[in-house]
Amino acid sequence: MSFENVIEVAQNDQSLKFNHTCLRIKDPKVSVPFYEEKFGMKLLSRKDFPEMNFSLYFLTFADNKTIPDDSNGKPNPFAIQGTLELTHNWGSEIDATFEINNGNVEPHRGYGHVGFATNDIVAECNKLESLGVEFKKKLSDGRQKDIAFVLDPDGYWIELVEYKKETKLTGYQFNHTMIRIKDPEKSVKFYENVLGMHTILKSEHANAKFTNYFMGYYKQVEDRLAIEGVLELTHNWGTENDPEFHYHNGNDKPQGYGHICVSLKDPSTLCQAIEETYGDAIPWAPKWNQGKIKSLAFLKDPDGYSIEVVPDNLTL
Template sequence: MTSSNKDFSIKIEAAHNDPSLTFNHTCLRVKDPVRSVEFYEKNFGMKLHAKKDFPDMKFSLYFLSFPKDNMKTNCHNEPDVFSSEGILELTHNWGSESDPEFKINNGNVEPHRGFGHICFAVADVEKECNDLEAKGVAFQKKLSDGRQKDIAFALDPDGYWIELIGYLNNKHGNTLPTKDVGMRFNHTMIRIKDPSKTLDFYQNVLGMKIHKISEHANAKFTNYFLGYDIPEGESWLSMEGILELCHNWGTENDPDFSYHNGNQAPQGYGHICVSCTDPSKLCSEIEEKYGDKITWAPKFNQGKMKNLAFLKDPDGYSIEVVPHGLCV
């Protein structure tokens, strides 16, 4: 059950007045973690910061990102993967790597479309694509394919799409940054049914801002790019922690239409996560202002894993809320 018919016009003050709010990570389930971690490290230069095992629930979490010089440490003196943007969380349910019938839902195949892709931004997208091809990385779309010649889509071992875009000399007219700042985990894309309801949710409930709207009239869809504040010297194209909402025109008028949220079978995409210094305050205000208009699973500090919460957006996608410095 989703909350797509709910009104999310109430502004949550804790979300709008908290500069610590961060779009922290995106979670994807993987079949074989050894294969997937090696793929992201070898081909993109990501770094594995932490691995967490949960024997009682028989799953493991792997936290990767592009190199970060300023990553803090948590109470265990380990890398604090919950305080930064641009974290990729890979979830492995034990045994899937040995099951020949197990397959990940990448979110782009009917009838299970919903999650679209993750996106890495680079200074020179043509050079990056050439390097990836030389390494044997498969592509869903090369730069030379289709109408859009400035984006490509690589494929990871589970068939997830990885969009590749350039932030220098781009068609959007952004003048920042002015030099190569390295590869960035720029955004995560999910498809949405009704932009008016979903935009209200992410702006009013979670305090995000719209940084860019891109309308494609010929193909009848619009993309909305949201996030928190843009760092000085950068643009929405080069920063990390952007959420792309893709609306295919007309879906909002079909009462029977819905997207697959990735957490129902067949599973794949898991969630996005926002972190802050005081998630208890944020969650308490959301509960107070919205009541049963919000679906929680679980509420803050009420699940097996403490000091976190999961709530659902109007399409039933999950959003995790955690504190900076969380020790798991």
Template structure:
């Protein structure tokens, strides 16, 4: 049985210029900077941002809650005019798709972002889907906007209702990936959205410690109010192409880094995965084996990295 303390804690994105990125997410989207961790010996810094709403358990703790955005800055990239982040949506390096922020009133939120000069990949009025939009951050990452309706008022938007709702990655074989996230990591299937005309299916997963929860049962409205959701996008037929492969974000050109899972006893959680699945599961880093202690990195079927870390790391 999966530990009840499991959380989809964070999503890591590499950024070129941390000043521009932190300013974007705080001033435009209302995130708050929880912590700035410096690693000068390894020449990178980490910035942890989140929405400090009252429903967030451990709201001020970077690893004790869901809905955290981790921005990774490798020193010097901001001074390299030729350096460019891979946003995961351009061939031949597609893989990661977007992060998603859910808001109380999507029309007003999008209008305010436009007034602040935020560029959009897709506005509400573009395309068939009139209930979603995609903003662009300074590195060209896509930020989806959906509506959660929390405390919605006409003509207004309140950032206290905003949630870092989900992270989307594309997967080659949906059933293989769902098995990994459910059986190996302990997530539950929250909902499924099938789009036969466009030949793709979306699977939404997350941790849920309610023993009575019925999988694949959440409505769009219920799901939009959450944080810590993983969206798997499966384009039909990719599983039949032996040579097909998605870009994992950590090979060159880099961009997306990983999702991070936190739990009270990360060491035991990792040990149980090894004991149950053995060589079937591949690791980039076994628990506590690297320079940075109290963490591990496991790989999913598409070679995306998942960090596993303790809710309260040992000193």
């Protein structure tokens, strides 16, 4: 399937947004305070599922956005872009053998990182270093002197970048989520034609033999680093020609990365249009409203990464 057919409901729906990225964590008593205290994220919601032995924690940077309330009068994490969902499977925190797959170590590479943008990367790196945060790459390391990478408590990579200082923003933006892809022709068309995203920027790096495709629900962008809800697809040249090559999707063992999520006003119509257009070429697990938790669906992209689809007024 080439994903050539454009689904008009996705292309034309102004309510579509790249809502959240889900990461599994070992211990919420460590990970949630890390994102709150080191980066200033706000915990919008916690939802426990005792019957399935897991909890969800939804965080975001609240400085530059208005967060609507849900039907219970609580902040609605599904109505915005730039939400981080941390998933805790009960008992992992007391299991000495439990480890998270961060997606960057062979043979389980796939998911790469989340990217946080700030208006003063030097000051933020100095602050994080003073707080004891572990760096994977400092500003002074390597060729690129304008980015840094730090590690969260589970070893996930967080890229730090800087948006333009003249931008009227404060603090951090949850700028992007990066996943590696095998075949850009298939993946880019999937996110454009199936989910209605736009390619914001294509950036080639000939010396290192890779290309980045930055995608999102924006038609025009003045500063790519000053926005939220960007999906970065990274293609290492040549993988598309190897029939045996595949990336780890984060949900096969060893687990780590879970999914990205798009939210919109009427997800049932979008899901129906995708099924009618592409049939069995796009796997679902589960289809719309057919899982244990209702009012959502999960589909898979060409590399097997999961994408959740939910209403933007969802109340769990």
